[in-house]
Amino acid sequence: MLQLFRKSRMWRTHDLSPSYDVVIIGAGIHGLATAYYLARRGITGVAVVDRWYVGSGGSGRNTAIIRANYRTPEGIAFYDESVKIYEQLGAELDYNLLFTQHGHLTLAHTDTAVNGLRVRAENNTLLGVDSRVIGPDEIKRLAPAIDISKKARYPIQAALYHPPGGIIRHDAVVWGYARAADRLGVQIHPLTEVQGIDVENGAVTAVHTNRGVIRTGTVVNATAGWCSTISKMVGVDLPIVTHPLQALVTEPLKPFLDPVIVSATLHLYINQTDRGELVIGEEINPYSSYSSKSTLPFLETAAAHTLELFPCLKEVRVLRQWAGLCDMTPDFSPIIGMVDQVKGYVLDVGWGTYGFKAGPIGGKMTAEVVATGKTPPLIHPFRLSRFRDDTLVGEKAAAAVSH
Numbered sequence: 001m002l003q004l005f006r007k008s009r010m011w012r013t014h015d016l017s018p019s020y021d022v023v024i025i026g027a028g029i030h031g032l033a034t035a036y037y038l039a040r041r042g043i044t045g046v047a048v049v050d051r052w053y054v055g056s057g058g059s060g061r062n063t064a065i066i067r068a069n070y071r072t073p074e075g076i077a078f079y080d081e082s083v084k085i086y087e088q089l090g091a092e093l094d095y096n097l098l099f100t101q102h103g104h105l106t107l108a109h110t111d112t113a114v115n116g117l118r119v120r121a122e123n124n125t126l127l128g129v130d131s132r133v134i135g136p137d138e139i140k141r142l143a144p145a146i147d148i149s150k151k152a153r154y155p156i157q158a159a160l161y162h163p164p165g166g167i168i169r170h171d172a173v174v175w176g177y178a179r180a181a182d183r184l185g186v187q188i189h190p191l192t193e194v195q196g197i198d199v200e201n202g203a204v205t206a207v208h209t210n211r212g213v214i215r216t217g218t219v220v221n222a223t224a225g226w227c228s229t230i231s232k233m234v235g236v237d238l239p240i241v242t243h244p245l246q247a248l249v250t251e252p253l254k255p256f257l258d259p260v261i262v263s264a265t266l267h268l269y270i271n272q273t274d275r276g277e278l279v280i281g282e283e284i285n286p287y288s289s290y291s292s293k294s295t296l297p298f299l300e301t302a303a304a305h306t307l308e309l310f311p312c313l314k315e316v317r318v319l320r321q322w323a324g325l326c327d328m329t330p331d332f333s334p335i336i337g338m339v340d341q342v343k344g345y346v347l348d349v350g351w352g353t354y355g356f357k358a359g360p361i362g363g364k365m366t367a368e369v370v371a372t373g374k375t376p377p378l379i380h381p382f383r384l385s386r387f388r389d390d391t392l393v394g395e396k397a398a399a400a401v402s403h
């Protein structure tokens with residue numbers, strides 16, 4: 001009986017202890033993955049706190065696209081490691097993550113866009129990531145429903161084909177990490193809002209929450225949307241502007257679309273889940289805001305752009321829309337690692353529109369930083385001080401959205 005109970009539960013609830021070795025703020029994929037990889041290293045005095053429920057932020061509000069076909073060598077190497085972890089994560093967490101690698105197509109509708117895809121294909125190939133430029137006939141073979149006719153407003157000229165790309169069930173990834181971290185001894189505390197962080201003599205000493213004060217020497221900021229607010233609590237300013245990103249899901253259809261389709265010209269991305277629904281997204285809202293309300297203008301443009309690529313979908317009904325918050329950095333790359341100003345304060349933030357695909361490697365690297373006090377070479381390019389050193393990692397143009 002006890003065995004049945006233990007198997008069916010996801011994670012336990014706990015009273016808040018007065019102290020932990022590590023406090024991770026944010027129970028999304030990055031925070032939970034960090035906790036899991038810390039626990040795998042034997043560091044279990046870990047609390048993950050979140051102002052709301054597990055996966056309530058960006059982790060539950062994205063389009064769950066997994067890929068490594070980035071533009072910069074730093075980005076390609078980093079996201080490729082994440083894809084490799086995703087490939088065996090379901091087995092490792094013993095959880096069905098519905099990960100399908102049916103390929104990813106970034107469409108180009110102009111000569112300039114084709115040139116951009118060629119650069120990405122070259123960089124990807126040099127770093128061992130499977131990615132190549134293909135023409136309209138091959139695009140049609142991979143996605144038979146797509147309109148490749150010359151009559152289109154923006155006829156499709158080519159695509160970057162990335163066979164390992166795909167989609168995953170985002171909630172399952174979050175729950176899988178949470179359950180595995182819990183089983184290794186991590187405490188997960190939803191409804192625990194951080195209200196202040198004490199810094200004494202240049203080092204973190206305590207976290208104030210609505211449920212009490214926690215003494216700790218290490219705080220990981222793994223939040224999205226609120227990362228600047230949390231960072232201000234320790235006096236560290238982040239070069240981040242927060243924008244909403246909207247998406248929608250349609251009624252389920254019979255399987256007709258294998259690869260993820262992305263169009264930078266139309267600022268559109270579309271994929272079909274294993275449940276048959278189409279998940280469709282557009283560009284970030286063009287203004288900074290903390291609103292997670294979805295809007296009619298988004299629905300109108302997303303529907304119009306979808307029909308430009310897939311006229312056959314004109315009768316399909318939309319089930320729901322949502323919005324998430326994206327923390328955009330000036331170079332469209334994340335900020336990970338320790339900061340010079342405050343000892344014991346670690347960042348895993350600035351994930352813009354690309355945080356979910358990076359969750360496993362982001363968490364693994366953040367755990368390594370916390371456990372060793374050293375910066376692994378893979379994330380050295382993404383340190384906060386790059387904005388001071390002028391060594392930015394420009395990833396804009398690596399997606400259909402601000403990236």
Ligand code: PYC
Pocket residue numbers: 063065067269281353354398399400401403
């Ligand atoms: O980078 O693949 C991506 C992406 C899709 C939606 C937002 N970002």
